[in-house]
Amino acid sequence: MNSASRFLSAVSIATIVALGIAVWTNAKASEHESAHATSPANYLPSVSDLMIATIQPRHVKLWVAGQHHNWKLAAYEMETLTGAFRRLIQAHPEEDGVALKDIVDSVTQQPFADLDQAIHAKDETRFNKAYGDLTSGCNSCHQALNHGEVVIRTPKDSAFPNQEFAPTEP
Numbered sequence: 096m097n098s099a100s101r102f103l104s105a106v107s108i109a110t111i112v113a114l115g116i117a118v119w120t121n122a123k124a125s126e127h128e129s130a131h132a133t134s135p136a137n138y139l140p141s142v143s144d145l146m147i148a149t150i151q152p153r154h155v156k157l158w159v160a161g162q163h164h165n166w167k168l169a170a171y172e173m174e175t176l177t178g179a180f181r182r183l184i185q186a187h188p189e190e191d192g193v194a195l196k197d198i199v200d201s202v203t204q205q206p207f208a209d210l211d212q213a214i215h216a217k218d219e220t221r222f223n224k225a226y227g228d229l230t231s232g233c234n235s236c237h238q239a240l241n242h243g244e245v246v247i248r249t250p251k252d253s254a255f256p257n258q259e260f261a262p263t264e265p
């Protein structure tokens with residue numbers, strides 16, 4: 096091998112090594128990006144997100160179903176609302192150093208038990224009373240966790256024009 100070709104092969108080895116590093120770095124970068132793009136666990140909805148998305152609408156629907164004496168739908172909405180509180184606690188075991196499960200249990204357990212009985216008895220008066228207690232429970236927690244500015248009340252009407260609340264089955 097003369098010195099010119101020795102020089103050339105040194106250059107091509109350097110090129111191959113450099114290319115290899117570039118490809119490897121690129122692969123690492125896209126691995127990193129795709130981990131971000133495909134991992135839904137990276138987004139944890141905040142307490143406020145969950146309140147707006149999963150709790151507030153079901154609180155409305157439960158009321159509207161009860162006012163239509165649609166006890167089957169009321170039972171369904173209550174079930175999904177209790178599920179939403181369960182998932183809230185899973186996602187946020189603590190808020191401001193307070194165990195959310197303890198406070199959720201203390202302000203919602205009794206009203207949910209009363210609502211369950213009222214729904215089974217198809218008793219509107221009992222339903223309305225238990226619903227009022229549940230709404231007070233929402234506000235007790237907001238006050239306890241320094242969000243007394245968020246005041247929940249009995250809905251005035253349905254915010255869901257595309258859902259039938261009257262019973263459709265005999």
Ligand code: HEC
Pocket residue numbers: 142143144146147150151154190195198199202203229230232233234236237240242245247
């Ligand atoms: C365990 C405590 C707790 C209970 C029970 C609770 N909330 Fe909340 N809620 C919070 C906290 C804490 C916030 C404020 C979150 C933040 O902004 O960081 C909040 C905020 C809200 C907000 C405002 C969200 C916004 O961004 O505008 C709504 C609406 C709401 N809650 C609805 C309800 C309803 C309806 C109920 C009852 C069915 C309820 N909450 C019960 C803790 C609770």
